[in-house]
Amino acid sequence: xxxxxxxxxxxxxxxxxxxxxxxxxxxxxxxxxxxxxxxxxxxxxxxxxxxxxxxxxxxxxxxxxxxxxxxxxxxxxxxxxxxxxxxxxxxxxxxxxxxxxxxxxxxxxxxxxxxxxxxxxxxxxxxxxxxxxxxxxxxxxxxxxxxxxxxxxxxxxxxxxxxxxxxxxxxxxxxxxxxxxxxxxxxxxxxxxxxxxxxxxxxxxxxxxxxxxxxxxxxxxxxxxxxxxxxxxxxxxxxxxxxxxxxxxxxxxxxxxx
Numbered sequence: 623x624x625x626x627x628x629x630x631x632x633x634x635x636x637x638x639x640x641x642x643x644x645x646x647x648x649x650x651x652x653x654x655x656x657x658x659x660x661x662x663x664x665x666x667x668x669x670x671x672x673x674x675x676x677x678x679x680x681x682x683x684x685x686x687x688x689x690x691x692x693x694x695x696x697x698x699x700x701x702x703x704x705x706x707x708x709x710x711x712x713x714x715x716x717x718x719x720x721x722x723x724x725x726x727x728x729x730x731x732x733x734x735x736x737x738x739x740x741x742x743x744x745x746x747x748x749x750x751x752x753x754x755x756x757x758x759x760x761x762x763x764x765x766x767x768x769x770x771x772x773x774x775x776x777x778x779x780x781x782x783x784x785x786x787x788x789x790x791x792x793x794x795x796x797x798x799x800x801x802x803x804x805x806x807x808x809x810x811x812x813x814x815x816x817x818x819x820x821x822x823x824x825x826x827x828x829x830x831x832x833x834x835x836x837x838x839x840x841x842x843x844x845x846x847x848x849x850x851x852x853x854x855x856x857x858x859x860x861x862x863x864x865x866x867x868x869x870x871x872x873x874x875x876x877x878x879x880x
Contacts, residue, residue: 642857643857643859643860644857644858644859644860645856645857645858646683646813646853646858647683647684649684649858649863649866649867649870650684650867650870650871650874651683651684651685651813651840651870652684652685652686652687652870652874653685653686653687653870653873653874653876653877654680654685654687654688654689654840654841654842654844654873655689655691655729655749655755655810655839655840655841655873655876655877656689656691656784656785656810656812656841656842656843657688657689657690657691657841657842657843657844658690658691658692658693658843658844658845659673659676659677659688659690659718659844660673660692660707660711660714660728661673662710663692663701663702663707663710664692664693664702665693665845666844666846667845670717672847673714674717674721674722675721675847676844676847676850677721677722677724678721678722679847679850679854680722680724680842680844680850681722681723683850683853683854685724686723686725687724687725687726687727687874687877688726688727689726689727689729689749689841689877690711690726690727690728690729691729691730691731691747691755691841692707692731693730693731693733694707694730694731694732694733694746694747695732695733695735696735697733697735698733702730703745704730704744704745707728707730707747711726711728727749727750728747729747729749729754729755730746730747730748730755731755731757732746732747732754732755732756732757733756733758733759734756734758734764734766734767734770735764736765736766738766738770739769739770742773742774742777742779746779748779749782749876749877750876750877750878750879751780751876751879752778752780753779753780753781753782753876754774754779754780754781754782755782755784755810756781756782756783756784756807757783757784757785758783758789760788760789760790761790761791763789763791767802768805771802771805771806771807772805772806775806780806781806781807781808782807782808782810782838782839783802783808783809783810784810784812784841785811785815785843786799786802786809786827786831787811787815787820787824787825787827787828787831788812788815788824790823793827794823794826794827794830796830796831796834799834799836800834800836803836808838808839809831809836809837809838809839810837810838810839810840810841811828811831811837811839811840811841811869812828812841812842812843813841813856814842814843814849814852814853814856815827815828816828816829816832816856816858816862817852817853817855817856819849819852829862832862832865833861833862833865835865837865837869838869839869839873839876840866840869840873841873
């Protein structure tokens with residue numbers, strides 16, 4: 623999903639705050655595991671021209687591997703089945719590679735909704751090593767999130783919760799985040815959260831979760847070229863660098879298992 627309260631409102635403040643920090647080019651950000659660059663399938667990029675420009679600009683920032691993760695949510699995107707997404711990816715992969723030199727994989731960002739367990743035996747778009755990227759509504763916690771994590775683990779899947787810092791129902795207290803991790807679900811940081819793209823609240827929660835060492839993976843959640851421009855302008859606090867380096871290298875290691 624793309625919109626939540628506070629998006630962009632504090633971007634200038636947070637970019638200025640980080641203006642003397644570390645640039646993205648100076649970090650080992652070689653692998654982006656969460657993006658909406660696959661054109662024409664969801665609320666991300668609408669055409670191939672802009673998708674090719676986006677991946678070329680990411681390559682210039684040092685990205686070498688990228689997972690395209692369109693939304694998997696029948697209520698909003700009924701056409702986004704495993705078969706449709708896979709065929710569409712096969713049709714455009716060559717052009718994206720030619721435009722950027724990046725190695726691309728296809729997966730999905732699966733909304734946790736009532737009845738999602740009916741898809742567990744087949745129509746899933748997985749990350750390497752049977753990892754599955756999941757998300758919730760920004761407004762409320764899915765009532766079946768704990769059960770979903772449990773069932774996925776029982777079926778030898780490894781759930782990864784996308785951008786927990788963006789969910790407005792979670793406070794700055796990282797207790798619930800630790801509980802989710804202890805239940806067997808990894809956490810994925812949106813890099814732009816640290817720069818205030820989603821508001822000051824998301825930035826503060828991202829910093830708190832990062833400082834507790836609770837994130838395992840990282841991605842851009844890229845939906846637009848404007849987000850690349852902000853990523854390029856961001857400066858990261860020095861105290862966050864060890865954890866950022868850890869999750870960036872961990873993300874690259876995950877994809878190397880493919």
